[in-house]
């Protein structure tokens with residue numbers, strides 16, 4: 001099965017329909033916003049019509065009429081202002097709530113995404129979709145969206161009013177203005193889609209360049225790779241600059257609308273004067289038309305100015321929705337089968353094939369059974385597939401074909417939470433989170449207390465080591481565990497695994513940075529913790545390899561017993 005891959009510029013059609021699950025929860029609030037907007041637009045249009053009434057009354061010498069309509073105008077302006085303010089406030093409020101839902105769902109999707117999906121994408125791109133794109137949507141919701149919605153409703157209601165007042169003049173206005181405006185906006189939209197997509201991709205590339213290089217500064221300095229990294233960054237920056245230029249070029253197309261505005265108002269004045277001359281139009285209605293046509297063109301301009309932001313927001317939303325969707329697609333059947341995942345059992349690999357995209361097969365037709373309580377060592381040359389096998393056995397990867405079963409349950413169909421509780425993998429490179437040593441150790445299901453942490457350390461013979469740290473178990477590990485040595489970070493990860501007390505424990509060179517005596521004691525303790533616990537150790541060190549009861553040699557996947565006798 002092909003791996004799910006994010007695209008730089010995902011499908012943008014029907015993006016709102018795809019976002020409907022997030023909008024649906026707020027549909028009542030959205031309906032309220034629409035009602036408020038319509039009332040606000042109605043009042044804004046009524047103001048224009050009332051000015052026409054006042055002019056008409058003044059032309060007829062009707063002083064009472066002028067006074068009455070002026071009062072009505074004042075009331076409309078105040079009420080309209082309050083309603084419009086409320087409508088804009090509610091749009092932002094509902095928009096923020098919808099975005100909070102999207103952010104939550106996207107974070108959850110990434111947290112549950114299969115390891116292979118995360119590995120296959122640049123960290124900076126994922127980060128940008130989870131933060132930059134959603135923040136950009138927030139800025140759109142708080143800034144442009146209210147203008148966009150108000151402009152659309154006022155435009156629609158104004159056109160309706162004009163049709164009622166004089167349909168011939170309205171048709172003239174629409175025929176003269178709309179087709180040209182539609183062509184201008186259409187050309188802008190065609191150019192803006194790729195321009196905004198490329199801009200988002202280029203921004204993501206710059207973010208990715210930092211996300212990858214900042215944690216690797218130490219290596220870049222020692223290997224003299226800083227200049228090369230600056231070269232990569234310069235290329236990403238040039239791309240961003242070019243994308244920014246394209247965006248500006250696309251937006252400049254909208255300036256043609258200003259010319260159109262002048263033409264539309266001029267046309268209405270000439271046509272209105274002719275209609276008044278012919279006795280087909282009153283001066284009041286002509287005034288309303290001139291005001292309204294200016295308003296229509298102004299609102300259309302507002303709309304067009306917002307279209308750029310709306311297009312950008314559409315791309316951002318499409319990128320976030322694609323992330324949510326693909327994380328789900330890459331996780332085809334989480335938690336479907338296995339209502340009860342047994343506490344202990346044999347691990348069985350049957351006909352397992354696995355390879356990375358565009359790479360040669362790493363494992364081919366591998367079959368193997370490890371009984372509960374067994375101690376298997378996986379050894380072999382660099383790049384022979386040991387870690388890959390460890391990740392498959394831990395359920396972090398899924399085989400391209402074949403199955404990995406634990407206690408008769410296919411890991412691909414089991415509840416991932418239960419798999420994580422039963423099968424734990426400790427990698428060689430341990431990354432800790434900022435906090436104390438004890439807090440990092442206790443990060444396992446069930447959140448064990450201080451006594452449990454101390455008991456686990458005692459069993460592993462690590463009490464004296466923990467006491468030797470500057471603040472004992474309360475010693476801060478620093479960012480990503482940087483204040484501990486590589487071996488100390490491994491000890492924290494091993495204590496964490498011991499606390500989790502899994503049925504299957506996989507140590508992927510997890511004691512490689514620990515001194516040989518401590519490593520030997522830890523491995524023996526972990527192996528002897530329970531006669532039902534399966535211990536799988538991936539190792540290069542001869543003493544670690546010698547401690548296994550079974551040995552699997554990679555890449556041939558040759559299985560032998562402790563005495564080197566081949567197993568069937």
Ligand SMILES: Nc1ncnc2c1ncn2[C@@H]1O[C@H](COP(=O)(O)OP(=O)(O)OP(=O)(O)O)[C@@H](O)[C@H]1O
Nearest residue numbers: 119356357359362381382383384385386387388389
């Ligand atoms: N995330 C990945 N993407 C693409 N290819 C990968 C990835 N991880 C490993 N590989 C490739 O798969 C092969 C097996 O890698 P693996 O890490 O399983 O080997 P290993 O036996 O554990 O090596 P080592 O002894 O160095 O830890 C290697 O050729 C490697 O280049």
